[in-house]
Amino acid sequence: MANAHTAVQDRDDMLIEELGFDDHFHEHEHGDKYKSNFIMKYIFSMDHKIIARQFLITGMIWALIGAGMSLIFRLQLGFPEESLSWLRPLLGKWIEVNEAGVGTLAPEFYYALVTMHGTIIVFFVLTAGLSGTFSNLLIPLQLGARDMASPLLNMLSYWFFFLASIVMFYSLFLSTGPFAGGWVAYPPLSALPQASDGSGTGMTLWILSLVFFVISVALGGVNYVTTVLNLRTKGMTMWRMPLTIWAFFVTAILALLSFPVLVSGFLLLMFDRSMGTSFYLSEIFIGGQALDHVGGSPILYQHLFWFLGHPEVYIIILPAMGLTSEVLSVHCRKPIFGYKAMVYSILAIGFLSFIVWAHHMFMSGVNPFIANFFVIFTLIIAVPSAVKVFNWITTIYKSNVRYNAASMFAIGFVSMFISGGLTGIFLGNSVIDIQMHDTYFVVAHFHIVMGVAAFFGMFAGVYHWFPKMFGRFMNETMGKMHFWGTLIGAYSIFWPMHYLGMAGVPRRYYRFDNFDTFSHFASMNKFITIAAIVTFGFQVLMFVNFFYSIWKGKKVTSKNPWGATTLEWTTPINVGHGNWPGKLPAVHRWAYDYGKNGEEFVPQVEPMRDGETEDH
């Protein structure tokens, strides 16, 4: 098989040379066209592949911090009576040690941890770390472009993310603590600096950080959209693009249309916070004192927030869906089933994501008749989602799957997406939502469907494209251990939460042991906490694998180790800035010709044979 692949690769080079086109990349200069020294190459790099790695590693560091926070508050929930004084070296004054030497987590810091966990994982890990990484890596490579439309803006996109990261990280060390009003930052908790400790400087930094973050997303998004529409290589029609690119493309459009709305919401919030306006603040008393604010509407903020907030969950999940589709097709050695249906589903999900936001607000006092509208569109999202699930399963069905870490995580994604998606149908009904809202049922739903599932898609992507990023493979054994540990672990954490939620256990509470109603859940909470710790351990294993493999992993010896059809595998193993050393490849077919013409796979650079027709 290896020899066959090598033969195909030589043919790739020949085809690119023969049929590709010359964009005069090397016309004026020779050698390193970008004249980069170390700093320009690895730090202030404009190479999309380096920027992708920067996004990935920054995202991974944030994932460790965000997940670590969840362990601390899980300890509190699972073992409320145990002493946490051993955490004092890490958390300092947030662990209050009494005379008996028993350390307890400060309740206000518990809220800060929950808030930061949400903010970090949603924005910094699953938006920047996922879509930032793979959009950057794959859009130019899979489209046959030298780089993004504007490498400078692309670099700025990363550095704005970095700046946002610094500000948020700094806020963790404030003496008043980081923002603690929930990741949605609803007013009045977010609008009144005196509302709580974290609402002061913590909130100011939170909002500043997120504004930088939105700038980063906007710069990235402009680049992704422009690159997809303008810089596709010869022959790369929209209908020949891999599903990864379709997903990143629609994700970028969603981000460009929804994040600005969040900025507007923040703008009004900032005026309320520091200039004395009353956009969101109504008659409020603090400590018996009436504030000057009159006539504002906190619901207005919720509308603006969720107009971003809902598309945001698709900004998170669509890239994972794209990665899954691609990884499944490659490792099942089969064309993706229903390519066009997949594309139309992505578009439909993208469109519908803009008209369902108020399903987050059924309990905020929106008019029940308006709620009907949002219920219907929310339930309709199940249709394109189900189409996608059907197509993934059909792709796997009767295929010759190569079971490796990448494909297993892709299959795991499908499992998670089904489990989490089904509970979405419950919650999308405003009637059931009245019972379920703000319980652990909601926590279980969104963690499985957009947290764990998105991570699975990301892991599939990391294991699959690691050879392209670093020229080495990740360790398969550790990868498979990581998969089984995470799959079983994640279900162990979140499956029991459904039962907690159905019994009415509210989310965001500091402890439950003093509620008689919930006391019989004590052991279940312990179980969840232990499962969380074990699952976290498997993520550490993945970290070890990742960094070990960068330097010591098995070297990639052929350009196309997976036998994939897409263009990124026609570039040299250690690919320089500019991606293709000579001409740019021309594309002659769609991205999923597996098992066609009696070949195992037919790369996109291979011209159509006489009488051959396109498959879709």
Add this chain to the structure above:
Amino acid sequence: MDLTIQENTGRNKIHPWKFAVWVGCGSILMMFASLTSAYVVRQAAGNWLEFQLPSIFKLSTLVILLSSGTLHASFIAFKNGKEKQYKALLVITYLLAILFFVFQYQGWVALSDNGIPFTLNPSGDFIYVISWFHAAHVVGGLAALTVALIHAYGLDFKVTTKRKLRFELTLTYWHFVDFLWVYLFIFLSFYR
């Protein structure tokens, strides 16, 4: 920078950077669309002072419309190699842009003098915040115009593809902030 742009694929009717500016404008438009929808939603909730928009804003609208015209004329003159006309129109545009800020400032003062100071009522605050936020985006356009001005007087006059593109990017953005203000002005005038 421009090394990575492939201009010879033959399919691109529009330069990628110009397209990128359009996409960016679309994104900014969403920001203002959401502010005006917030305005509508908030107004429906009551406790809303009713008053007329100061007429000085009509003048600023006229000025920014005019500046769009002069900048466009300057661009055409540049393309046709008419150096004098190009420079003169560019300077006029710049002055009109500054005049726009002056009129906006007077508008805010007039609003306050008319008994609608900042923080009195959301109906006034929305006007302040939206027009400030718009002005902040015009500052970006002014920065681009400043660069254009420096190029006009600092560089030898030469019509190159690169300079044409640069000018076009500035022009596109300037037209955009102009259009944006016209939209906001009409909205704020009639949606009282």
